[in-house]
Amino acid sequence: MDRLADLDHGVNKAAGDAGVVAIVGGGWAGLAAAVELAAHGRRVILLEAAGQLGGRARSVPWDGMRIDNGQHLFIGAYRETLRLMRLLGSADSLERRALQLILPDLRLRLPRLPAPLHLAAGLLAAKGLSLTDKRLAVAFMQALRRRRFRLAHDMTAAQLLAQHGQSARLIDALWAPICVAALNTPLSEASAQVFCNVLRDSLGGDRDDSDFLFNRGEMDALFPAPAAAYITRHAGVVRLRARVDALVREQDGYCLPATDVRADRVILAVHPARLPALLARLPEMADVVGKVGAYTWQPIHTTWLRFAEAVRLPYPMLALGGGQSPWVFDRQDLAAGLLSVVVSAEGPHLALSATTLRDQHLDRLRELLGPLPALLGWKCIVERRATYACTPGLPRPEPATPLPGLYLAGDYTRGEYPATIEGAVRSGVECARLILAGK
């Protein structure tokens, strides 16, 4: 049985109580909403279609351990995520490191100086950039800072960088790897405004905001499992394998057919691709359905490599090249000799078989690190709809909907971040606060 096996007691009683909030979806957005409500004394029932919690950031069994469905990186600016992890007692699983970007031809380290000095000092001291490129990069960040990282009109990140005279080399070595990793969207399609928001809170943020936080343990244990335990300890209910197939409006609330649940307030915290079907019987939600119905999706490929011995990396993560090249992560916290290699967004790799992609990763790792220990096992996990394509001016629905008592949570709702854990968590917390405030 799954470790997060049905924590399912008193469901019908909870469902029948006035004031119970039903949350559909047990990803990080739904869990964050449930924890925030439970922390303020509201009873919740969380319905998750899968046999486990976590959604797009979950643990997957493989080779006697539980690996992540995809490598997740956190940054110091993930304030709401960190706040909830502290509440749940799991924040210590994150290893904090000063930001470093290590690519084959670039080394950028942000020194422990006050912001924004740390950035200028880091860029000027970066190895692998010409003096001209360093000056261009500093000038670009200063120009963004002067306008508070706000653009008058959104455009693509590629257009923004061209407007600021960033060289091809600088784009390939620095800006494209950051953009693709954060927005999971190629530079030529990515929203410049969201890219600016990411730069503001990473490279341009306070020293602590820009830190990288590496999960050192199972993904389930970082948030989904402690969140579920917290919810049940606070009189809530978590029901697994509970797919909600539609939402029906009743006189004083909503009915979730196929689950026997009725509630006066419902938070839909599902992947945006699932919304149109769920909202089909609610004409008031046609605008939201129209917005998310026009989204397109971007994949993420994660290849797990298990070697016979430890493979030493100079930093817990490094890029295997410029542009859209993969990043490799040290995951020896889960098992000795374990690495994960991530390829974000769409690209030529989509035409390759998993085996060919693995061989390309291995060749590149040998070129960069020298001979590798024997490979004991490998697994490629493809998330085809890992995120929505974060394009310029993408319409993102509000958490409060036109229907009383119905809220939307997820990484796609109105917010400054691209599809990220922090975006998901913030949206869940925002829905909870709207409900707590009686809005």
Ligand SMILES: Cc1cc2nc3c(=O)[nH]c(=O)nc-3n(C[C@H](O)[C@H](O)[C@H](O)COP(=O)(O)OP(=O)(O)OC[C@H]3O[C@@H](n4cnc5c(N)ncnc54)[C@H](O)[C@@H]3O)c2cc1C
């Ligand atoms: C491979 C990969 C790598 C990533 N890397 C990073 C990273 O490094 N840093 C970062 O910040 N973010 C990263 N992300 C993005 C991050 O994981 C997501 O933005 C976040 O997990 C989205 O959470 P969510 O709760 O909004 O949605 P989801 O995780 O999609 O949760 C929705 C939940 O609803 C459930 N559900 C769907 N339909 C129904 C239904 N009808 N009834 C009941 N339940 C239903 C689903 O099973 C799911 O559990 C990555 C994503 C992927 C896939």
